[in-house]
Amino acid sequence: xxxxxxxxxxxxAIGAALLGAGLLLPGAASAAEIxxxxxxxxxxxxxxxxxxxxxxxxxxxxxxxxxxxxxxxTWAQLANLTQLVVDIEFEYxxxxxxxxxxxxxxxxxxALHHPLLARYKxxxxxxxxxxxAADYNLKLSxxxxxxxxxxxxxxxxxxxxRLFAVGVGEELPLDPGNPDAAINRRVQLVxxxxxx
Amino acid sequence: xxxxxxKFISGAIAAVAMIAAGSAQAATxxxxxxxxxxxxxCGKDVQTYCKGVPLANNGVGQCLMQNQAKVxxxxxxxxxxxxxxxxxxxxAQDSVLKVCRGDAARRCQGVVTSDAHTLDCLLKAADHVSxxxxxxxxxxxxx
Numbered sequence: 001x002x003x004x005x006x007x008x009x010x011x012x013a014i015g016a017a018l019l020g021a022g023l024l025l026p027g028a029a030s031a032a033e034i035x036x037x038x039x040x041x042x043x044x045x046x047x048x049x050x051x052x053x054x055x056x057x058x059x060x061x062x063x064x065x066x067x068x069x070x071x072x073x074t075w076a077q078l079a080n081l082t083q084l085v086v087d088i089e090f091e092y093x094x095x096x097x098x099x100x101x102x103x104x105x106x107x108x109x110x111a112l113h114h115p116l117l118a119r120y121k122x123x124x125x126x127x128x129x130x131x132x133a134a135d136y137n138l139k140l141s142x143x144x145x146x147x148x149x150x151x152x153x154x155x156x157x158x159x160x161x162r163l164f165a166v167g168v169g170e171e172l173p174l175d176p177g178n179p180d181a182a183i184n185r186r187v188q189l190v191x192x193x194x195x196x
Numbered sequence: 197x198x199x200x201x202x203k204f205i206s207g208a209i210a211a212v213a214m215i216a217a218g219s220a221q222a223a224t225x226x227x228x229x230x231x232x233x234x235x236x237x238c239g240k241d242v243q244t245y246c247k248g249v250p251l252a253n254n255g256v257g258q259c260l261m262q263n264q265a266k267v268x269x270x271x272x273x274x275x276x277x278x279x280x281x282x283x284x285x286x287x288a289q290d291s292v293l294k295v296c297r298g299d300a301a302r303r304c305q306g307v308v309t310s311d312a313h314t315l316d317c318l319l320k321a322a323d324h325v326s327x328x329x330x331x332x333x334x335x336x337x338x339x
Contacts, residue, residue, distance in 0.1 A: 036228060096248045099239035105251065106231035113227075113289055114338065115311040150252035156227055157286060 033103055034086050039111035042084035043122070043191050050077045052192045054123060054164040058142070061168050066134040069171035078123075082191040088148065093140075095147035105148070108189070109156035112163075121162040123190040124149050130170040130179030142167025145187060162195055224285035224335045230278040238271035288335035296329035 052074060060072040069075040086108065088101045097105060111117055126141030126148075145165035153160040173184040225233075238260055242249075245266060246259035257275055260267050293300075293311065296318055300307075303324060304317035315338055318325055333339055 036226065091248060094248055095250065097251050099235040099242050102231035102235045102251070103228050106227035106229070109227040110337065115315045118311055147250060147252065150250065154253045155251055155255075155257075 034084075034107055036107045036110040036114070039084060039086070039108055039189075040114055040116050043082055043111065043120070043189060044116055045082060045120075045191070050080060050192075052077055052081070052123065052190075054166050057123075057166050057168075061138065061171055064171070065138055065169070067171070069168050075168070075172065078125075078188075078190055084189050085186045086189065088187055090144055090147075095140075095143045097147065097151065105151060105156070109152055109158060112152065112156075112158045119194050120191050121164070121193065121195050123188070123192055124152075124163055124165045125188040125190060126165070126167045127172060127174075127184060127186045127188070128170050129181060129184040130173065134170055138167055138169030138171070140167070141169045148187065159195075164192070223281060224288055224337060225278070225281045226285070226337050227282065230282050233274050233278055237274040238267070241267045241271050285335060285337055288332050289337070292329075292332045292336050292338070295332040296325070299325045299329045 056074045057078075060074055061069050064072060086104055088104055089098045090096060090101075091098060112122070124145045126143075126145035128137040128141050130137070142165065145167050149163045149165040152158045153163055170179065170184070173179050173181075174186065175181045175183050178184075234256075238256075241260060241263070242256055245263040246256055249255045249259045257279070260271060260275060264272055293314070296314075299318060299321070300314050303321040304314055307313050307317045315333070318329065318333060319339065322330055
């Protein structure tokens with residue numbers, strides 16, 4: 001297996017537009033930790049109502065490993081939706097979330113429980129950088145997105161019907177000119193409309 | 197002077213009311229704060245005894261409890277405290293709409309029926325909302 005196991009997936013605000021100020025609490029780790037309020041503000045209300053089928057996303061990317069995902073029809077629709085990127089770190093070559101990222105997961109849970117977001121459902125999309133084999137990266141990104149969804153829907157009591165895990169491996173880099181850059185390792189949260 | 201005094205008194209009353217409301221129900225914390233405490237007090241033990249264990253299904257918490265004999269006492273204490281305050285918060289979140297139903301009917305007529313709009317109305321009307329409802333909103337972490 002190749003060297004990169006994407007030590008972590010980054011969840012950055014696209015364009016790094018997030019109001020940087022991390023809330024420093026006991027045990028808080030990195031300075032730029034995202035807060036509940038930032039997540040609520042970032043994910044409130046879909047800008048455009050598009051029906052996105054998580055299964056269609058996976059089918060498209062599975063059929064096009066190594067070819068990029070931005071031009072795939074269902075993936076192309078994601079760009080129009082309300083979304084946010086957050087930093088979550090994992091153990092090396094594993095789907096276990098490291099303690100330094102526990103707070104971020106908790107903040108996501110707080111936001112998802114808040115009445116302002118309670119009626120929406122979301123995609124959890126895992127991304128890696130391009131180090132290593134594309135098909136392995138795709139599997140790892142999906143497994144990590146699933147680990148996040150599993151934690152949120154059990155330990156953090158978010159209704160399972162509100163979250164859908166999807167992986168896209170290295171196929172949608174934020175910085176295509178530097179495919180191995182850390183900024184490409186991330187997970188997107190995408191508002192895909194109201195729960196029915 | 198009188199104005200200052202009035203402010204001081206109303207401040208003192210508010211403080212007492214807060215303490216009273218707090219003692220009526222268990223204090224709650226956010227998931228974010230709970231996880232910060234857990235990372236601070238249990239992070240090292242997680243790396244030592246529970247590396248690779250998923251957070252899902254409370255896996256990390258259970259793993260730490262299974263290794264209770266070796267895990268630091270502070271971590272075990274934090275786990276129990278975190279569990280209790282999170283349970284109280286979830287209970288408060290689940291109960292807000294029920295506890296505040298009467299207040300919402302009185303104060304929020306004509307407000308679009310949605311949990312978010314009702315909450316917004318109740319927050320704005322906090323001075324006229326029942327103590328119980330205000331306490332539930334506070335414990336839910338939605339103030």
